[in-house]
Amino acid sequence: MRWKKIFLTAGIVSVIGFSIPYLNYAVDSTYQKIKVFVEAFEIIKSEYVEERKDDDLIYSAITGMVSSLDDFSQFLKENVYKRLKDDTEGEFGGIGIRLEIKDGWPIVVTPLPDTPAYRAKIYPGDRIIKIEGESTENKSSEEIVDKLRGKPGTKVKITIAREPEKKDDEWKIFDVELIREMIKTENIKYQMINNDIGIIRIIEFTATMVDDFKNAIKELESKGMKKLIIDLRYNPGGLLVSSIEIARMFIDSNKLIVYTKGRTQKDYTEYRANEKAPYSKIPLVVLVNKYSASASEILAGALRDNKRAIIIGERTFGKASVQTMIQLSDGSAIKLTIAKYYTPNGDLIQRDIKTGIGGIKPDIEVKLTKDEELKLYEDMQEIYYPEKTKKKEKSKVEDKVLDKAIEVLSMMDVIKGLDNK
Numbered sequence: 001m002r003w004k005k006i007f008l009t010a011g012i013v014s015v016i017g018f019s020i021p022y023l024n025y026a027v028d029s030t031y032q033k034i035k036v037f038v039e040a041f042e043i044i045k046s047e048y049v050e051e052r053k054d055d056d057l058i059y060s061a062i063t064g065m066v067s068s069l070d071d072f073s074q075f076l077k078e079n080v081y082k083r084l085k086d087d088t089e090g091e092f093g094g095i096g097i098r099l100e101i102k103d104g105w106p107i108v109v110t111p112l113p114d115t116p117a118y119r120a121k122i123y124p125g126d127r128i129i130k131i132e133g134e135s136t137e138n139k140s141s142e143e144i145v146d147k148l149r150g151k152p153g154t155k156v157k158i159t160i161a162r163e164p165e166k167k168d169d170e171w172k173i174f175d176v177e178l179i180r181e182m183i184k185t186e187n188i189k190y191q192m193i194n195n196d197i198g199i200i201r202i203i204e205f206t207a208t209m210v211d212d213f214k215n216a217i218k219e220l221e222s223k224g225m226k227k228l229i230i231d232l233r234y235n236p237g238g239l240l241v242s243s244i245e246i247a248r249m250f251i252d253s254n255k256l257i258v259y260t261k262g263r264t265q266k267d268y269t270e271y272r273a274n275e276k277a278p279y280s281k282i283p284l285v286v287l288v289n290k291y292s293a294s295a296s297e298i299l300a301g302a303l304r305d306n307k308r309a310i311i312i313g314e315r316t317f318g319k320a321s322v323q324t325m326i327q328l329s330d331g332s333a334i335k336l337t338i339a340k341y342y343t344p345n346g347d348l349i350q351r352d353i354k355t356g357i358g359g360i361k362p363d364i365e366v367k368l369t370k371d372e373e374l375k376l377y378e379d380m381q382e383i384y385y386p387e388k389t390k391k392k393e394k395s396k397v398e399d400k401v402l403d404k405a406i407e408v409l410s411m412m413d414v415i416k417g418l419d420n421k
Contacts, residue, residue, distance in 0.1 A: 059075070070337055072335070073334070075334055076332060078330060080140075081325075081327070081333040093149055093150055093152040093183070094149040096112040096181070097109075097148075099141065105127050105129065105137060106127070111124070112185070122176065127160065156180060157175060164370075165371060188200065190216040193406065197228075198228050199229040199230075200213065200230055202230065203234075207239060207242070213246060213249075228283070228284050230284065232300060236293050237293045238294070239295060247298075253275065254272050255306050256302075257306075258271050258343065267322070284310075286311050292360075293316065293319040312362055312363065313365070320340065364404060
């Protein structure tokens with residue numbers, strides 16, 4: 001029987017999980033479409049100009065199906081999934097970037113200071129379009145990271161596309177060859193800005209950053225800090241639990257921090273504050289930009305909706321969905337979106353692919369040009385990492401976002417003084 005032969009030669013009976021009789025006689029349109037898939041598979045196998053392996057064709061089909069869902073659902077081949085599970089170290093051989101997938105392409109969120117990417121002047125917002133000449137379009141973030149990482153001392157060539165200042169101008173495309181190094185991550189930097197205002201920059205939400213944050217705020221208090229700025233610009237996210245623990249330091253009374261909602265009731269989860277918070281009264285401003293993503297958006301949204309902080313900057317990236325990893329029978333896996341995050345007021349954080357709307361809208365919007373953004377990024381590294389950056393003449397670009405935060409915190413004193421009269 002021809003269909004039986006097709007299934008046996010294709011080797012996909014176990015993949016689709018349907019018996020031959022059921023496939024032949026089922027009236028349900030879904031099963032009829034699976035029959036069409038098998039027909040197409042057999043035609044490609046027998047008629048395509050070059051021979052293709054069964055696994056490659058099937059994996060390509062699964063990849064296309066999963067990638068059509070959203071930017072974050074991904075199919076992982078067995079070798080990629082295995083490396084992902086084994087990757088538990090805090091340091092690795094790489095080029096020193098944090099990236100996210102947007103519109104099917106990997107974009108740089110943060111080049112880490114004193115790394116190959118930073119020294120090569122790769123900037124936030126740069127799109128990595130090729131790695132060793134191979135296109136990165138519609139590749140999973142795990143696949144891309146796997147290609148960028150490697151043994152320290154080895155070279156990797158990447159092709160960068162940089163968005164122009166003006167929409168009508170062409171993108172700047174150039175190649176960069178980098179030598180991989182051991183990358184050690186940092187998550188907190190802090191300092192006093194003036195006599196009573198401190199600033200803590202959260203670079204990434206890691207397993208250790210909560211303790212680091214607590215130590216930072218205590219040290220700033222010892223130096224006279226009365227008001228705080230939390231800088232989440234260029235923060236790609238990280239661990240949800242860490243962002244919730246930071247929120248609980250400033251939000252009290254069991255208030256809602258964030259909740260998830262999916263197709264089923266089991267995907268609905270609420271995360272709430274504790275009854276008391278150690279810093280529930282400290283004047284607070286949070287800085288964000290279009291590269292603030294994931295856990296940083298959850299923290300900003302919780303503080304904004306609970307009227308616990310004023311958010312200043314640009315609308316954030318819009319990446320806040322729940323993925324679960326499901327291993328398949330052959331050792332490969334599907335990373336599948338099962339729920340999305342919502343702020344306490346019910347705002348969906350995840351960016352809508354069709355409309356482009358999403359992220360956290362700041363209370364006070366401060367926009368920067370592309371030129372200002374790049375120069376300011378370099379200046380920020382000199383402020384937070386003076387030991388890792390070469391001294392250069394200070395640029396004339398002012399940090400308008402930080403200046404606005406200082407202005408707002410100063411106005412709080414004026415308002416408080418008027419209230420006390």
